[in-house]
Amino acid sequence: MLRPEHCLRLLPATALAFVAASAPFSCPLSQPRRGATLLRLPHGRAPQLRGKPSSTLRAPAMPDAAVAPAPEMPQREVARALADQAVARLAPRLLPSAVPDDVAEFRNGAGNAVGSLDVRRGAPGSSIDFMLQSSLHCKVPNGAIDITSILIFLNAATDAPHFLLELIQGSPTSIVVLLDLLPRKDLSLHPDYLQKYYENTQIDEQRAKIEELPQARPYRSPSLFVRSAFSPTAVMVTIDCGQGGEGTLEEIVHGRLAAVAKEVLQIWLDCCAESTTAMDDIERDCLLKRDQIVRSKSIEVDLTASLPRMFDPDVSSHVISEIRKAFGLQEP
Template sequence: MLRPEHCLRLLPATALAFVPASAPFSCPLSRSHRGTTRLRLPHGSGPQLRGKPSSTLRAPAMPDAAVAPAPEMPQREVARALAEQAVARLGPRLLPSAVPDDVAEFRNGAGNAVGSLDVRRGAPGSSIDFMLQSSLHCKVPNGAIDITSILIFLNTATDAPHFLLELIQGRPTSIVVVLDLLPRKDLALHPDYLQKYYENTRMDEQRANIEELPQARPYRSPSLFVRSACSPTAVMVTIDCGQGGDAALEDIVSGRLATVAKEVLQIWLDCCAESMTAMDDTERDFLLKRDQIVRSKTIEVDLTASLPRMFDPDVSSRVISEIRKAFGVEGP
């Protein structure tokens, strides 16, 4: 069976930030990538991706490989609700979507994977750098892998944390959750920052709300960098409902997880999204330098290594290019 640990070494889109690919590629997916596994799901048999009309869906690179849209499932509903919550609050501070159609939705020529990416830049003068949403659905011999991500990054008008949610599901009974206000300063060096954004906001109660679930156990990213980049109140868990626990997992994702994710986003919207931080040039340069290193490392440990394993080179390079653009990070 494909274990989440395997998926995590592979998977991409914007599971980018938190799905390192440091280990050799050893998953059944590689067979799909080589074209030995094909799925022929009826085109249009599932719900539409991100509400876009199916007429905008591109034909797969290999004309005989029909790829169904990603199926509806609770993790996508959670992400969609959060995106709506963010967009409603941020309003005109978000510019319209800026990615080309063939990156907004993309698919593997082998017919087993479909993804979507949306990036909205912050309006000039706002503290929003970008909001990135992605969804990935990938058929594998024993099932499917689904990854949904929302990242809302701030620029150097503020040093407030970024918002991050990653939901990674390798089977119907188990999900990996990474939910955090990503710190932008060294928390051991800046106790005041820790107090402002993590203690005063009682973020740890949100973490505890998830970790107290009997089905939750710690998720240790294989990337030490990822673990270092997260805050001490990050939700980093695997929720595993065991054999036959499909419905139980759906209930948790739609219930407890949806509630906590919404509350964390609300904290971020209230305390981070609108903040402006007075900084002198030296402080701002330092923040910028740290941001750049974290973003570059984030992309290096995951995306550039894993996306090409699932998608044809032209597709993956298009998607990587858009993500690099959002992150403000040059290619190698």
């Protein structure tokens, strides 16, 4: 159940554990499993998050009369712009979405939660493993939880970091921001990797631009695994504008946050997305094992524990199955 504090999703490197945000209410999510999945917001009147090249792949599902489309929110506009930025650069390296319609958009029988998921696999010969966009809108007694996420994972053609963005809003005046290039090596054992992707790119300057905001305070996940999986340059903050601060939060999201997220994504596109790395078999096996552990743990701990609490069993199992396919994991 949610506590009156921000609950960070359990496994950052999986991209699927969605995080619950602050508010003194209960929601069908667990604690250190505190993330459910990254589920995209419903289509309906709410604008799509997907990049333009895939926006015409399927018609919107008819919304359930009991569930109104999620309202448009600043963070979704920012995420949509980032998705367009990524797809504009990666389109030749991405396959069309193959997610079934009932996974692309889904809702629970109680009518208080709607979600959507889009996965585009990398084209043959590409270093892209998959690009995942997801959102969730869950109504709760005191308001709503809204989560928007973009994850772009690379395959074993490179050891470059993955890209992660999650924006979790649990009240009209506060939002949790998770933004990082997720390392795929132990940085203390590979100082050259730290220098190449984090020092030389000066990405830490982007973290500082967010943390210097007077409304920002560090977010500390209760999960040691999460804290160990992020890079030292990660943006992990709660932006809280206080009572009556709706307008201020919107300005920050559209302004400073949007600019920083765009710059971090551009750094990733320039330095990581098209890179290739010469590795021997042992190095490649270690890289694959690390990636698989993170993905598998996310599925086992987060999704199987959280989705069934929010959605009907047949819906949640179908969504989890599609996510396992995206992650390259076999059914248990």
